[in-house]
Amino acid sequence: MIPILITGTVVIVILLIFLFFFVIIYQRKMIKNQVELRKLHDEKQTDLLNAVFETQESERKRLAEDLHDSVGQVLSAIKLNLHRLDKIIADKQPLLADTRQLTDECIQEIRNIIHNVLPPVLTDYGLKEALEGLCLKIEQTTSVTVNLKKKLDDVRLKPEIELAFYRIAQELFSNAIKHSDATVINLTITKDAGWLVMEFKDNGKGFDMSDVKHGFGLKNLESRVQLINGEVNVYTKPKNGTITIIRVMI
Numbered sequence: 001m002i003p004i005l006i007t008g009t010v011v012i013v014i015l016l017i018f019l020f021f022f023v024i025i026y027q028r029k030m031i032k033n034q035v036e037l038r039k040l041h042d043e044k045q046t047d048l049l050n051a052v053f054e055t056q057e058s059e060r061k062r063l064a065e066d067l068h069d070s071v072g073q074v075l076s077a078i079k080l081n082l083h084r085l086d087k088i089i090a091d092k093q094p095l096l097a098d099t100r101q102l103t104d105e106c107i108q109e110i111r112n113i114i115h116n117v118l119p120p121v122l123t124d125y126g127l128k129e130a131l132e133g134l135c136l137k138i139e140q141t142t143s144v145t146v147n148l149k150k151k152l153d154d155v156r157l158k159p160e161i162e163l164a165f166y167r168i169a170q171e172l173f174s175n176a177i178k179h180s181d182a183t184v185i186n187l188t189i190t191k192d193a194g195w196l197v198m199e200f201k202d203n204g205k206g207f208d209m210s211d212v213k214h215g216f217g218l219k220n221l222e223s224r225v226q227l228i229n230g231e232v233n234v235y236t237k238p239k240n241g242t243i244t245i246i247r248v249m250i
Contacts, residue, residue: 079103119166127162128152131169131189138173144185151190157250164228165189165198165246171221172200172244180204180242191250200244206236 079100122130128150135146156162169187176182182204189198218234221244225232230248 076107079107122162122166126154126156127165127189130162130166131187134166134169134173135187138177138185142177144177144182147184147186149186149188151192153191157196161196161228161248161250164224164230165196168221168224168246169198169200171224176200176202176204176242180206182241194249196248196250198246200246201241203241206238206240206242208238209234209236 083100119130119133121133131150132148135148138144139146173185176185180202182202184203186201187198188201189196191197222232225246225248228248230246232247233245234242235245236242
């Protein structure tokens, strides 16, 4: 009887040990699967975001080319015809002069749109020159004072990083002008110890992060930074302006 009890006890102990190890192995396998699923989900999210932004850039390029090749040429032809009419008509008509002026303004506006949508200076010369042009344009078209400090060498960065930082700067300027009532913006771009860092600081009214944590603007900013494996930190509170810092390893 005793040997049977001993044998039964040993069998139960063995079963318990087996069950214990089975649960541990099962849990580890489940955790591994969850990690793999999360990784796959993150990769799909990244691929999706990348596809969205690539589509946006493709549409921007197509729009810029269409404006330049079709609308721009038509307006140039109209301007030429108006100039010919001006020579033919002896009695100078104010309406003709006004129309020619409006045509000139329209042509200039289309050029501005093209440069904003697809800045050739970014493609041809790089991020440093593109940011200089962007800051100059902001000062010329708004009442905001922009102070640009840059510590970059002449070595070109990867195209995707240059484009991302330029689009981020555009968005930050747009948000500050539309929502913060800022009068002064300080933009600093530096390259140091393998990092590219951009600091955007305004003296606007600031905001409560909890109110806009899930806002589209901040989410869009985070998505752009995520695509280049960067970091974004926003420091702000009501009536104290906003500081946004973007960092990416290069």
